Amino acid sequence: TKLQGIELRRITMPLVAPFRTSFGTQRERDILLLRVVTDDAEGWGECVAMTEPLYSAEYVDAAADVVRRFLLPALVRRQESGGGLTANAVGHALAPVKGHRMAKAALEMAVLDAELRALGRSFATELGAVVDRVPSGVSVGIHDSVPELLDAVGGYLDEGYVRIKLKIEPGWDVEPVRAVRERFGDDVLLQVDANTAYTLADARHLAQLDPFDLLLIEQPLEEEDVLGHAQLARALRTPVCLDESIVSAQTAAAAITLGACSVINIKPGRVGGYLEARRIHDLAVAHGVAVWCGGMLETGLGRAANAALAALPGFTLPGDVSGSGRFYRTDVTEPFVLDDGHLAVPTGPGLGVAPLPEVLDELTTRTEWLPL
């Protein structure tokens, strides 16, 4: 397919409630969307980078800049050298640029969406989905008090979410977990996410979570401390899951081999795209490591692609693939709505969803057309 140009579009979406994690509180999302126009179709990509580099080194202004100055020219060079621009070729064409995986993922996603729409094939079919609906877990932020947390958890369980993930940090960990277990019982699927907030010195403290039968503890240590996670895993009964540390199939292989994790949270943006996400899935399955699909407060565009990914056979744990209403009053696409604790995997060509023009225009803060 021949690329004609790319639109960079920034939208601002207010969150239905502040979302507090160990690295900060978010009240709105400033999102970069890419619209790729080819001879045959157009495709949408969503960059999951946040406004500030607090989750990882990427941030949305840098993503827009690296697309404009380095990633798009790399695609132009590839196209001018006669190489067809399929999604499979995008990763290779962008490889000389170091890092910026969320920006690369958004670009690959848009090219893949255009390619699949032209072929009339869904993301689910392309990626290898084996189910048509996926179980929805929900991520619950840090609250000001345990009663407020319990109200939030009760609300999500009433909505039908099949798994609860609690954000934790030093000073907000054992007590909220114990309170959730006491109020909602031992059968609720429950896990925690530290977003790198602890150190190895906290091992004995984190072992106090072992009696609560958690599915996993996610990314307790800093992203580069793979060996530390291997040591911590030996000190805990709760399975260790990695998020920020896993940026590629190569780092996933190393983490698994070093015993740093027994579960992996796959986020396509963090690893450079949906094709690399599938490689990590395949690798994890080969090693008997469970994977689940993480979330970055995506709009319905990223949510559609995540639901397709979460339908692959190795995604044996419920992911953070929540309904649109978890974060947004109005989604940029038709909203994803929980049905008996599950989301339907889109079946249409490409993402199977597209922005609603009037909503998109209302949310747009900036748009920029880059011709090739």
Ligand SMILES: O=C(O)CCC(=O)N[C@@H](C(=O)O)c1ccccc1
């Ligand atoms: O369901 C969702 O989309 C959010 C899930 C979630 O908690 N995401 C966290 C995370 O650390 O995984 C996050 C949110 C925003 C930005 C970075 C990270």
